[in-house]
Structure formats: structure tokens, C-alpha cells
Amino acid sequence: MSKTVTKPDHPFSPLLFIQPAVIQILQIIGLALIAVSIVYLLAANWWMLPKFVQLFMPQVLLLGSALLSVHFAAREKLRQSLDTVSGLMLGLSLAVIGQIYQTGADSYQLFLLWALLLLPWLYRPNIGVFALFCVVSQLALYFYFKQSFWLVRAETAYLLSLNLLTGLSLIYALRYYPVLRYLLIAVVVLISVFSMFRFIDSNSIWYLASVLVLALLFSAYFYTRQQQLETSLLVAGLALSFSILIFDLTDQYLQNSAAGLLVLALLIFGWFAAISALLIKLLPQSRFSVIPLALGAWIAGVILAMLLLTYWESLSILMGLIFIGIAWWLIHSKPSVFLRQLAYCLWVCGQAAVLIHTELLIDSLLLIWLIQIGITLLSIMNRMHWLVLLLQLLLAHALGIAVLIEQHPFSHDHRLITWIMLLNYSVLTVALLTARYWLASAYAKSVNLWMISILAATAIFQCLLQFGVAQQLHPRGIDEAIVFYILPAVWLLSFIGIHLKQFSLTPLWLIPAVGILLIALGYFEIFIILVLMAWAMVNQQRLMQALLVLLLIFWLWLLYYNLGLSFLFKSVSIFASGLLVLLLAYVLSSPKFQSKTGVAS
Incomplete structure (x- = not known):
């Protein structure tokens, strides 16, 4: 019988770490670190x-x-x-x-x-x-x-073999490992898109067959089994391949002009709308039939944005506001799925025109950032799709960093990185304290992915610091203390404060102890990743689990690569880390501790 933990008082409660799924992940991390330490030691001394x-x-x-x-x-x-x-x-x-x-x-x-x-x-x-x-x-x-x-002399033979091998792999995965079907569907779509480019270059019927065969066969298979999402994804991929052909066929007829771009946007949107209409007839009860329409809306939106940014100059600000107004009206008039996707398309291209041309006119990133904050709030009020809101949050965050760079340029203010990290940790800390509210909203996935993006961007910056690319930005003195110790300590104290009652269970103090150790090493973000991963495991958020695992691997690599130790002691430190993680998993899974925390088997 599965084990459950009763009454955690917060979504990111430390009690998540005693869930069997989380303990199992800790054991895997511990064993992986031990294995990596051995491999690292051997690799460092391989030639000797x-x-x-x-x-x-x-x-x-x-x-x-x-x-x-x-x-x-x-x-x-x-x-x-x-x-x-x-x-x-x-x-x-x-x-x-x-x-x-x-x-x-x-x-x-x-x-x-x-x-x-x-x-x-x-x-x-x-x-x-x-x-x-x-x-x-x-x-x-x-x-x-x-x-x-043979890749040069008989590329069609390679594509035939590639299709055959991918098809057999997908058939086997559907029978034994169905969770991999989405990854292999993506491979099928990539093969179809690549084959379409080759078909345009050579007009060979074999390339056209490579475009169609796998996508059509598996679309028919999923359709007969009423697997609606898989059918829609494959059909959308096939529509994407043929949209490349539409670009090629219309390129010689449509001049490089505003009218040409407008006609092309309408053609692309109409093509994907027709595909979605066909899917709606075939799958009338499916909410996934609009996937091609959404894809077409975004592609058409990019083309319209190019139109607004390239040809109409200052008039584009007015046109952008008109587009946003039309999108607002469409969303509030309870439109069909088709019109809602059209609204997203108009909103995005109108927003791009307003932001870019306003910045060109007034040369003030601060005002652009304030406008983007307003647009983000409007997106929340309009209850837009979580992906649209995620893009708005990421753009607002990026513009906030751009404002800091404008106000504190590299050459005059060495505290730039301090201000940026203050912004990042402010977002992460507020997200922790208000998690109970935003996790209950329709935008839980947006905020989670926003936090993961912040942690990923921080990891990339750490990487640049290590390899000397941005060495002039490395914080020094009080700024170093703020970035690497004070800001992480505030997040950790907030984590302890909102869960203070649960820390009456003494073994749970091992969890913040890990955070303190990571603060001392200068890599506290690993602790935040572990907390998010525990929540994702318990709540079965597959996308977040995959992204956090990749992010954790990257951060651990940064940590051990940057240790100023010899190969031998670095290997020992990785090995000791693995043992400590296994010890933490052992303590949290001990029957005595589990009974105290109300875990029933």
C-alpha cells in the first residue's frame, strides 16, 4: 500500500522529503554522485x-x-x-x-x-x-x-532506413514504454520537416514519401485508438512541414512588401485553421484539435510582427494598440477556440510593435518595462493560456534586468550583478511565501517554469564567471557576501519560518542543514532545486521533474568543477556528498522517524 503524509501546512513543506517517491530520488542522486566520483577519479588519472x-x-x-x-x-x-x-x-x-x-x-x-x-x-x-x-x-x-x-550518394536510402528504425522504435515504445511516445513523435515530426526541405531542393518523390509516411501511418493508428493528443500533435507536425512548402511556393509570387507579408500571414493562418477544422470534425469531443490552429496563430503572429516592425515604423504603435484592443474584445466576447487563438496572435504581434517602436522613439527601457508590467497584468486579468503568461513573465523579468543594466552599466557600476541577483531572489522569495495562493490558480505552471528559468539563467551566468567570460562582473567584498550568502540566507530563513512547527521533528533539521552547507559552498540554488523537485515528484508534475533533473545535473557539475581542489580531493568530495545524500535518505526513511511524522504504510 502506498504511503501518504498527512497535513503538510505549506505546498513546499519539508514533509515532502519523507514521501517515498522523494526518498527514492534522494537515493538515486546519492548513488549517482558516488558513481560519478569513481568515474571522475578514473578519468582524471586515466593515462597513468x-x-x-x-x-x-x-x-x-x-x-x-x-x-x-x-x-x-x-x-x-x-x-x-x-x-x-x-x-x-x-x-x-x-x-x-x-x-x-x-x-x-x-x-x-x-x-x-x-x-x-x-x-x-x-x-x-x-x-x-x-x-x-x-x-x-x-x-x-x-x-x-x-x-x-552513402549519405552523399544515396541520401534517400538513409532517410528510408531512418524512417524504418524510428517507426520500429515507436511501435516498441507504444507497447512497452508509452511515456516515450511523445519524444519519438517529436523525432517523426523532425524527420518530416527535414524531408520537406530536401523535397523542395530536389523534387524527389522519395523525400515526399519521407514527409508523409510515418506521420500519416501513426496519425491513423492513434486516431483509431482515440488517442486525441497524439493524433493532433502528428497532424500539426505534418501541417508544419507543408507550411514550409507554402512559404516556398508563394515566395516567387509575393513581393517583399507589407502586402506580401500580410497575405502570407493570412495564408499560413488559413492553412492551419483548415487542418484544425478537419481535426474538429474527426475528433469532435477533443480539446486538442486546436493544436494546429494555435501553432498557425503563433507563426502568423511572427509574420505580422515582422510586418509591423519593418514597414510601418511609428504607425506601428497605433496599429499595435488596435491589435491589442481587438484581441481584448475577442477574448472577452467568449469566442470560439478559433477566435481565441486569433486573439493570442493579434495580442503578441501588437505587443511586439508597441514595445519595440516605443523604445525606438523615447529610448527609455524603464518606461518599456512599466508598459510590459501593465501588459502582464492585463494577461492575468484576461485569463490567458499559461504559456502566454509564462512568456509575459519572462519578458517582464528580462526587461527588468535590461533596465538594471541601463541604470548601472558595466563600466561604471560593479554592483550590477548584486542588483540582478537581488531581483532574482526577490522573485524566488516572494514565490515561496505566496506559493499557497498561486499554486491554487490557473497559472501554477507559469510561475513554476518562471522560477526554473531564473535558476537556469543563474547557472549560465555562473558558468560564464567560471570560464572568465564575464570575470569583470564577479562580485567582490560586501557584494559577494550579499549575492552568495545574505540573499540565500533570507530565502532559507523564509523556508524555515513558514514551516517552523514542522521543525519540531528534529531529523527534519537535516534539510535546512543541507541548505546551510550549500550556502557555504556558494551554490544555494541547488537547495531550491531540491525543494521544487520534491514538490514536483509528490504532485507528479512530469515536465517540471524532467527540467529540474537536467538543471540539478548542471548545477552539480558547476559546483564540483569550481572546487579549488586537486582531482583526488575533488573526487573524494563528490563521493562524500553521495554518502551524505544517502544518509539523509536513510534517516528520513527510518521507521521510527516515519511513524513520528504520521506516515502510514
Whole structure:
């Protein structure tokens, strides 16, 4: 029977960390850190190791991960993670054998053998190994055609093989790993789009077949099974491919003028509207039939924005306001789905015209930022789609940073990064304190992704600092204390303050203790990522989980890469971190502690 935690008093409660799903993630992170420490130590000293050690080490790791996988067979996620490590060690073993014995094998032979050796690992369901097999098999196919020069002499044969391999992978995924279907649908769409470009260049019927076959076959399959989202995504991808053909066919007839862009925008929007109308007839009860229409609205919006920004100059401000007014009226008149997408299209291109041409006229980013704040509030009042609001929030945040850069230029004010981090942490802290309210709204996903974007941007800036690209911006003195210690401490104290009652359970203090350790290291953002990840795991937010895992990997890489230690001590620090995470998971999962917190099994 599954375990549940009773009455957390806040959405980001520390009690989330004693949920079984979160504990399992902590165990996986701990084991991954230990594995990385070993691999890092070996990689740093690789050329000094005897050849027999180089040869057997990946195989020892392969055997160890396989045995641990058998031992933890009852823990599905942990077992699958270990099996995936085994699959990676298979590839590393082959690479080492090729390096030591100078086999002279082509790259495609290595990837082909790796793909074949992965097949036995699929006797037990394992999504990680299958995803690895899909990537490796595609690489084997690509390198075969490239190294045999068939990629140039017979590109259509490569596309035929690519379609066949992708189709078989999607069929297998639909049967055993349905969660991967969206990723493989994206691959099918990419193949279709690429093939359309090649068809336009060569007019070969084989390229047109590559555009159509997979997309049509799987669209028909999903339609017969009443899988509406998958059908709509594939049809939208196919419509996108043919919109490229529309661009090409109309380019010679439409002059590079305002009228030409206007006609092109109407053609594109009409094309996607016709596709959506067909889907609505085929899937009358589906809310996903409008996906092509939404895609067409955004493409048409980009074209109209180009029109407003290129040809009408100052008049574009008036036209932009008119477009926003029409969009406001359409949204408030309870329109059909078609008109709502049209409203989004008009809103976006009108907003772009107003912001850009106003800035060109008055040369004041502060006023532009204030206008954008107003537009963001209007978007909230109009209850727009969460993706539209996310774009508004990101634009408002980016303009806020641009205003700070304008007011505190690099050459005159070395506190620029302090002001930017103050803005970022103000958003993150306010979001933490008000989480109870915005998580209950229709825009929970928008705010969550906004926070993830802030953490990602901070990680990129840290990366630039490390490699000396923006060394002149590195905070010093009191600014360094504010950026790396005071602002994170305010967030951590806020986290403790709103959960103070729950910290009467002494072991829960291990969670903020991790935050204090990360503040000392200068990488407190990792703690915020862990808190968000715990919430995403418990609430089964798949998109957030995937993004946060990638972000966590990036931040951990930044942390350990930047440690001013030798290779040996850096490896030891990663190993110790893994042990500490496992210890935290062990304490939080202990029966005595779980019973105190009201966890029932």
C-alpha cells in the first residue's frame, strides 16, 4: 500500500522529503554522485593507469551495477537507474577495448555492437536502457551511412532506413514504454520537416514519401485508438512541414512588401485553421484539435510582427494598440477556440510593435518595462493560456534586468550583478511565501517554469564567471557576501519560518542543514532545486521533474568543477556528498522517524 503524509501546512513543506517517491530520488542522486566520483577519479588519472586496469575497470563497474540491480529489484526506479548505468558501462568497455587494442573499427561498428549488447538488458522493463538503445542505434545508422559515403550518394536510402528504425522504435515504445511516445513523435515530426526541405531542393518523390509516411501511418493508428493528443500533435507536425512548402511556393509570387507579408500571414493562418477544422470534425469531443490552429496563430503572429516592425515604423504603435484592443474584445466576447487563438496572435504581434517602436522613439527601457508590467497584468486579468503568461513573465523579468543594466552599466557600476541577483531572489522569495495562493490558480505552471528559468539563467551566468567570460562582473567584498550568502540566507530563513512547527521533528533539521552547507559552498540554488523537485515528484508534475533533473545535473557539475581542489580531493568530495545524500535518505526513511511524522504504510 502506498504511503501518504498527512497535513503538510505549506505546498513546499519539508514533509515532502519523507514521501517515498522523494526518498527514492534522494537515493538515486546519492548513488549517482558516488558513481560519478569513481568515474571522475578514473578519468582524471586515466593515462597513468596500467592498461589492464583501464580494460577491467569499466567491466567491474558493469558487473557491480548489474549485481546491485538484482539486489534492488523490488525498487523499480533504483533498479532501472542501475540498469541504465550498466548500459553506459557497456559502451565505455567497448571504447576502452578499441583504444587499447587499436582495433581500427569504424565508429558505426562500435555503436552497432553497443546497440546489440543493450538488447538483452530489455528482458526486464527498463525505460532508460530503451532510450539509450534508441539513441545508440540512430547513431550507428548515421555513422554507417556517413563513413561509407552513402549519405552523399544515396541520401534517400538513409532517410528510408531512418524512417524504418524510428517507426520500429515507436511501435516498441507504444507497447512497452508509452511515456516515450511523445519524444519519438517529436523525432517523426523532425524527420518530416527535414524531408520537406530536401523535397523542395530536389523534387524527389522519395523525400515526399519521407514527409508523409510515418506521420500519416501513426496519425491513423492513434486516431483509431482515440488517442486525441497524439493524433493532433502528428497532424500539426505534418501541417508544419507543408507550411514550409507554402512559404516556398508563394515566395516567387509575393513581393517583399507589407502586402506580401500580410497575405502570407493570412495564408499560413488559413492553412492551419483548415487542418484544425478537419481535426474538429474527426475528433469532435477533443480539446486538442486546436493544436494546429494555435501553432498557425503563433507563426502568423511572427509574420505580422515582422510586418509591423519593418514597414510601418511609428504607425506601428497605433496599429499595435488596435491589435491589442481587438484581441481584448475577442477574448472577452467568449469566442470560439478559433477566435481565441486569433486573439493570442493579434495580442503578441501588437505587443511586439508597441514595445519595440516605443523604445525606438523615447529610448527609455524603464518606461518599456512599466508598459510590459501593465501588459502582464492585463494577461492575468484576461485569463490567458499559461504559456502566454509564462512568456509575459519572462519578458517582464528580462526587461527588468535590461533596465538594471541601463541604470548601472558595466563600466561604471560593479554592483550590477548584486542588483540582478537581488531581483532574482526577490522573485524566488516572494514565490515561496505566496506559493499557497498561486499554486491554487490557473497559472501554477507559469510561475513554476518562471522560477526554473531564473535558476537556469543563474547557472549560465555562473558558468560564464567560471570560464572568465564575464570575470569583470564577479562580485567582490560586501557584494559577494550579499549575492552568495545574505540573499540565500533570507530565502532559507523564509523556508524555515513558514514551516517552523514542522521543525519540531528534529531529523527534519537535516534539510535546512543541507541548505546551510550549500550556502557555504556558494551554490544555494541547488537547495531550491531540491525543494521544487520534491514538490514536483509528490504532485507528479512530469515536465517540471524532467527540467529540474537536467538543471540539478548542471548545477552539480558547476559546483564540483569550481572546487579549488586537486582531482583526488575533488573526487573524494563528490563521493562524500553521495554518502551524505544517502544518509539523509536513510534517516528520513527510518521507521521510527516515519511513524513520528504520521506516515502510514
